[in-house]
Amino acid sequence: MRWFGLFLLACSSDPQPHPGADTAAAALPPGCGDGVVDADEVCDAGPANSDTIADACRSTCFPASCGDAVVDAGEGCDDGAGLGGDGCSSACALETGTLDTESNDTWEEATPVLTTDGAGQAHGSLADQDVDCWSVEVPACGAIEATELAPCGPALTLALHAPDGSLVASGAPGDDGCATLDPLTAPGARWVEGGTWSVCVSAVNKSDVDDYVLAISTPDPKAIGAPTSGSDTDADTIPDTCDADLDGDGMANDADNCPEVSNGPDTPAPALSSSGYIRHWLSAGPFTGGVTTAECRPSEQAFVGEDGPLAPAVADPAGDLVWTYALLSADSYDFTVPYGWATPSRESYTLVYLQSATARELTLSLGADDGVFAWWNGTQVLDVGSCQGVNADQFQASVAVNEGWNSLLVKVRDWGGGWGQAVRFLDAGVAVTDLVPSLSPDGAWTADQGDHDGDGLGDVCDPEP
Structure with a gap:
């Protein structure tokens, strides 16, 4: 009986559930997923950890984040790629574009x-x-x-x-x-x-x-103030290759008979330069074969009729040639530009009408390459026979300026090399800028679309108007 009792005691040492008693869940081993946030974990929701539920603690015991392939709060997308350019940026924002x-x-x-x-x-x-x-x-x-x-x-x-x-x-x-x-x-x-x-x-x-x-x-360069690139005839910051109005005269290129010389409705009235130089001329030349008393002194031949009354307009006869417009962009006139090379000696004429608000005494002041004659209101006031380049204000003459319109005619002879002139008026050594130039004997003048010979090329840019 003692042995049997011992046997029963041994068997009863194995715990048996009591009817009606609670059944305890199996204990989880320590680590991620045990519901306890350990030192190397940021979160741990135990069985609630999930790699597919938005905003859940992940199975790695780190919080939901961009790049985990689950769209969490604050994310527009999450493809898990971690790279942009596929519609979802590396910051989990939707890419539009x-x-x-x-x-x-x-x-x-x-x-x-x-x-x-x-x-x-x-x-x-x-x-x-x-x-x-x-x-x-x-x-x-x-x-x-x-x-x-x-x-x-x-x-x-x-x-x-x-x-x-x-x-x-x-x-x-x-x-x-x-x-x-x-x-x-x-x-x-x-x-x-x-x-x-x-x-x-x-x-x-x-x-x-x-x-x-x-x-x-692709902005409009003009709207953003982009500087010009390349040549810009009218200095409007639009390069010529893109400019519908090359000369800025208010006349579109395809309707302008001189698209590179201002002669449209926006062409300003002629004026002297800021230094007083004359930049608007009637011009005639080149003339060769004139007989002179010195190498550089102009000839006595009256090629354009300067020995009598002279009041030409553009396209009027100038001896065997015609008067043309010369509208300069510089203070000096380089005759080799319109006339090219002509065998020395060679001569040219320029003429301008000048309006003065008052009668006064002024000094005609010019430089010439080489010799020069000048006539003021039909009277010769300069006779220079020396040879030199264009030196500003080198030759001078006192002239009586009438109130209203006056005329200036200049004849320059060149013996070789450079050929040109620079002409202005001084008052007690100060440049005069208030004279109004004109290229018409009838009074005020502004460049226009005139075309005397009807060849489609406007007078202001036609070498033979």
């Missing part, structure tokens, strides 16, 4: 950027020394602007390619670390030919770039 489409590593493969009113955004990422190229349609005489939007990561460089693929401009990071291609500072990005232009993006140090956003636009 044009997305990175490989292969777009060259200007020829550039991804077209969707634009509204000439502006759009491109989203991309760079890995393994990748290059992304984006294209945009640019109107003729337009501009291209490209700016990396903040926040900006590793330094980028921007390369602008023309429609033929040539590299014409580049952009680099500014003080804020964001790359910029600015048409105000990059001549190749403004006043461009029309067509498909490409901007290629690469990392400066060939580093990986998780994502970037590039804003691309």
Whole structure:
């Protein structure tokens, strides 16, 4: 009986559930998922940890975050890729605009950027020394602007390619670390030919770039105050290649009979230069074969009838030639420009009508290459036979200026080399600027669309009007 009792005692040592008693859950081992936030954990919700539920503590015992492939609070998307350019940025924001489409590593493969009113955004990422190229349609005489939007990561460089693929401009990071291609500072990005232009993006140090956003636009260069590139006849900051009114006279090129010489409705009335020099002339020449008493002294031959009353207008006969307009952009008149080379000796005539508000005594002051005759109101006042270049104010004569209209005729003989003149009036050594020049014997004159010979070329630019 004792042995049996011992046997029963041994068996009864194994705990048995009591009918109606609670059944305890199995205890979890210590670590992530035990519901206790340990030192190496940020969160631990135990069985509630989840890798698929928004905002849950993840199975790694770290909080939900961008890049875990679950769209949590404050996220617009989360594809788990951690890279931009695929519609979801590395910051888990939805990307609106044009997305990175490989292969777009060259200007020829550039991804077209969707634009509204000439502006759009491109989203991309760079890995393994990748290059992304984006294209945009640019109107003729337009501009291209490209700016990396903040926040900006590793330094980028921007390369602008023309429609033929040539590299014409580049952009680099500014003080804020964001790359910029600015048409105000990059001549190749403004006043461009029309067509498909490409901007290629690469990392400066060939580093990986998780994502970037590039804003691309095609602004009007004039609207943004872009400086000119190339020649600009009317100095209006619009290059001639893009200027519908080359001379700025208010007459469109295709309707202007002198598109490079101002003769339209906006042409200002003629005036002396700020230094008093005469820049508007009737001109006749070149004349050769004149007989002189000295090598450089003008001849006595009256080629244009200066030995009698003389009041010509444009296209009137000047001996065997005709009077033409000479509208200068400089204070001196270089006769080799309109006449080219003529065998020395050679002679030219210039004439201008000048209006004065008052009667007064002034000094006719000029430089000439070489000898010079001058007539004021039909009377000769200068006779210079020396040889020299054009030296301002070298030769002078006192003249009586009438109130109203007066006339000045100048004859210059050249013995070789340079050939020209510079003419103005002085009053007690001070340049006179209030005389009003005219190229008509009938009074005030302004360049217009006149075409005496009807050849379609306006008188102001016609060498034979």
